[in-house]
Amino acid sequence: MSAISATAVQQQGVSLQGVSKWYGNVVAVNDITMSLGPGVTGLLGPNGAGKTTVLHMMAGFLAPSRGEVLVGGAPAWRNPSVYSGLGLVSEREAVHGFLTGWEFVLASAKLHRLADPAAAARRAIDLVEMAEAQHRRLDTYSKGMRQRIRVATALVHYPSVLLLDEPFNGMDPRQRMHMMDLLHEMGAQGRTVLFSSHILEEVEQVSGTVQVIVAGRLAASGDYRTIRRLMTHRPHVFTIRSSDDRGLAVALMRESSVAGVELDATGGLTVRAGDYGTFTRALPKVALSERIRVQRLLPTDESLESVFSYLVGAS
Amino acid sequence: MTAGLFNMTIARITARALFGRRRFLLLLPLPALLVGLAVLADSLGARPADWVDPVIVGLGLGVVLPVVALVVGTGVLGSEMDDGTLAHILAKPLPRREIIFSKLVVAVLVTAVTVGVPLYAVGVLAGSSRLGVGLVVGATLGSVAYSALFVALSLLTRRPVLLGLIYVLVWEGLLTNLLTSTRVLSIQQYVLAVADRVAKSDLLTGNVSLAVSLAMAFIFAAGATLLAIDRLRSFSVVGETS
Structure with missing residues (x-):
């Protein structure tokens, strides 16, 4: 297990080298090479294209069948130390419903062994504007609220790499706007932010760089405007x-x-x-x-x- | 990494999840049945020598202890895997041994208390507090070995409860009675041997030596724990569609 510092993650971001993932005969991700640096990147593609598989490999939740997935220069698979510089908001919104929002974020801060978990939890909750509802149980939250509190737990340790799977799903326009601002801010601070979406307009509003995945392959990558022009x-x-x-x-x-x-x-x-x-x-x-x-x-x-x-x- | 083994945050969340589930209520009828049968036998004037074997050994050590351990042991990790909440704990820079160990501690404590208290009561009823203590010590050892086994099972298979039941009912319950040579691979026998040694009572008869029982229980517990830690390191998120 190689320990890596937060600055290393920031400098090296996330890189995929010839990464494929297959399940039996089904190829979910096919030979993808990409590297993500500071700023916000959109991972765009239709449903079923392999976006979640790519995110899960970056987050160390799946082993690549072939190729290399590096976060901050270290392999993500079987290496829990990457999580000190990485935050993940998965699409699956399961939470421990019996915890309050505050308890949930505080537990995350403690599990990250932060010096002042309570202060970090407060800051993360303020960041997603959930202070008002923080003492309610998670199972009383709406979908959008649950999404925001999950973002707070992913941000509580100020990760240099933040991965979000369909973060705008289930959000109302105001929450969406706020989340976009938040991602912008994280990107502007030099963090590597990657979010997936199947909706073009979401990507348009948040990120300058886009990686387009179609049927498990990297179809296009680069500046959003170039890709937009191709599309229009x-x-x-x-x-x-x-x-x-x-x-x-x-x-x-x-x-x-x-x-x-x-x-x-x-x-x-x-x-x-x-x-x-x-x-x-x-x-x-x-x-x-x-x-x-x-x-x-x-x-x-x-x-x-x-x-x-x-x-x-x-x- | 300077981490210890036990993580209070994980243990607390695990315990709250366990007690918050309706499934946990399943645990209460079994100990109640155990105590109820013992009280009934006693009040009808049956001699302890006649009912200790079927009630305490057959039901208490043979069914209540492993089944409670099974429900709890597969619950501490398995239910979080099923509903996806485990991802929140896995996405932290924690050594996987710390996660397994913390959950194991909760499983052992809950099982030992849930089974130990009624066993102590029926032990006192049948003979002496010495018998009660013997049963508690045996049940605690059993909690450790069973919990480790069932936590590991929940990482090795998608049907940990079914496989656990097969181990308890078919292997321990049936085969070890038919083929005495398999007794050395039965946690139930280690429990009985230890309880027998501590209780020093004629009412219990161990079939496996104490040394073998302790060594084998340790091997079961340690092996299963190491296996669980390794499986958790390679835990893959499954069931996604995109």
Whole structure:
């Protein structure tokens, strides 16, 4: 068991070298290499892509089948000393329901052997704004409150690496905003913060860097804006039914946002548009000026999976 | 790492979780049955020599002690594994031996008290306080060995209660009565031997020597504890979908 200092964790962050994880014949994570430094990073991917598996390997809760997972330069697996510089908020929200919020955070502080556990617990509870409810039992908490108190236990020792699995799930907009501010602050202090999400907008608001995982593979990685551009500039496909499909097709071809129009054999149109916003704003105007009634407009590939698989192809 | 072995925070949370579960209430009827049967036998005027063997040895040491140890031993760690709360304790820079040891201490204490008190009572009823003390000492030794075994089982298998019951009922209860050679691998026999030696009563008859009993109980307890520590180091979070 190698003891590592908090500064080592801060300097070296988290690194994955050719990491795979399989269960029997099922490959959950496929040859991922990434390194995370100070700041907030979003781990983005559709459900089932392997985000939780990656986080659990980083947190030492799963052994990689192949490759190396290092936290602060030391392997995370079978090495409890990494937890002195690492905090984890898992997606599974099980807590000891009979404890009060205060007891829960204080117990964490004590288990971390902090010099002044009570002060650390108070600070962590204030940080997540749970002071008011801290003396209530955890099983009386709402989902969002439970989430915040779990964040407090993960923060109580001021870890240099903070891992959060879907931290915004079950939070109302105000709590969400507050959590985002908190993560920003942690990142600005030079801590390595990694949170997973399957919702693009969450990542957009919190982090500059993104790691996109699709089907166990690292599909894209880097600056959020670059990836966002890839995502918005991908073609969008719509199907339209109208009172005059052929007339609408002609009119739409004049629009710069439209890349192609096809008349469907069964009636209706399939339109490929370069930009979502411009096209959806242009369509009503075109229809109005041509006196064509649009009966139905359906985006066909707006599932996250299709967005992500587009990214895989583009990267 | 300068850590000791026993962690009060873990022990306290473990004890509160244990007593807070409805499952714990399952433990109360068995000791009550033990005392009730002894009182009944005594009040009907039966001679202790006639009821000590079926009630104290057969029910008390053969069923109540191991079953209580099983419920408690699989509860201190197993229930936290089942509901996922164990992750909070694992995500701390604590040597795994400290977690196992602290939980083991709780399991041993709870089992020894839950079983020791009624055993002492029926021992006094049957003969003397000396017999009662002998049974308590035996039950305490049994609590250590059984608890270690059942804590380890909860890390080795997903069905610790079932396997534990098979060990208690089939191995100790059935096989050791049919095949006397397997007695040397039965915690129940160590308990009986120790209780017999301390009580110095004709009412109890040990089948295994005291030295073998103490040595084997130690091997059971130490081996199971080391195994549990090692399994906990490699504890994997399972059952996730994404």
